[in-house]
Amino acid sequence: MTGLRLGYACINTQLPSPARTARLSNLTTERILELVDANLGALEAILCWNRDHEIQVFRLTSNLIPFASHPANTLPWWDIFGERLSRLGSLIRSGDMRISTHPGQYTVLSSARADVVAAAVAELDYHDRLLSSLGLDASHRIVVHVGAGVADRSAAYDRFAAGYAQLSNGAAGRLVLENDERWPLDTTLELAERLRVPVVFDVFHHALAPSLEPLGARELVLRANETWCRRDGRQEVHFSTQQAGKRPGAHAETIDFDAFDRFVDEVGDLPLDCILEVKDKEQSVIRARARQRRERSE
DNA sequence: AAACGTCAAGTTCCG
DNA sequence: CGGAACTTGACGTTT
Secondary structure, X not given: OOOOEEEEEOOOOOOOOOOOOOOHHHOOHHHHHHHHHHHHHHHHHHHHHHHHOXXXXXXXXXXXXXXXXXXXXXXXXXXXXXXXXXXXXHHHHHOOOEEEEOOOOOOOOOOOOHHHHHHHHHHHHHHHHHHHHOXXXXXXXXXXXXXOXXXXXXXXXXXXXXXXXXXXXXXXXXXXXXXXXXXOHHHHHHHXXXXXXXXXXXXXXXXXXXXXXXXXXXXXXXXXXOOOOHHHOOEEEEEOOEOOOOOOOOEOOOOOHHHHHHHHHHHOOOOEEEEEOOOOOHHHHHHHHHHHHHHHHO
């Protein structure tokens, strides 16, 4: 398929959450088993919903296995839930779906602190183990930000590269970098090309921290595309806009069709997997697709 | 039952 | 140098 495939992140507003967790103070083996069981059930419901609505792009929540990379969780969840994970993987593959994950702000491979880097490595290895347990190949990616060290980018690149070298082969083979407010696209590309990993172009973050001017959206997407090769899977991009009246950087409640139409005008013909980062999740995907269909038929 | 403060984790900025 | 903001959904206690 050519053209944009639209997807959303982590939760479906109409279905139970696959991201239930516990407090460390209450954590027991039984509680973890109960939560993983519930989260996998919720994920299955979302994947079925996505299949029924022909949505093929989806981001898995990091909370699917609570405390997965934390010393408090020593359960071999990949064994205990092996069969269910494998069945979910079949559902994903048979639906020709593209799955990604996106560890949050606490996963900092470029940190100056060795303990923080070790925790980041453990977290990224967990994400790889999850995707591998689902039976998904390396085209199903783990997306991270460059992280700390904006004051001395060169030193941060070196620390990130050293952390990257500590990853399991699986995690390293799935890693993708994303531009953000602190690491504009040009700096992200520089590190990515050094490591030979692909880059997710995030339209909103780019607007907040522009670089490579005067290139427009299409040229920037094509520039990021140079970092993707065939086995990496389809190029991923992120689309969102500013929530009016909120702090700069706050994601909008719902899709902004003026901005989205402009983006689609520029890149709608390219084979992209595009994640909408909006609070109303699948609602925006459904509305955007209805709109695309209407436009095509006119 | 609804509201509200808190939660594993890091980094940066502000006072 | 200590503390809040950042982002965010869910938890868990309080009202």
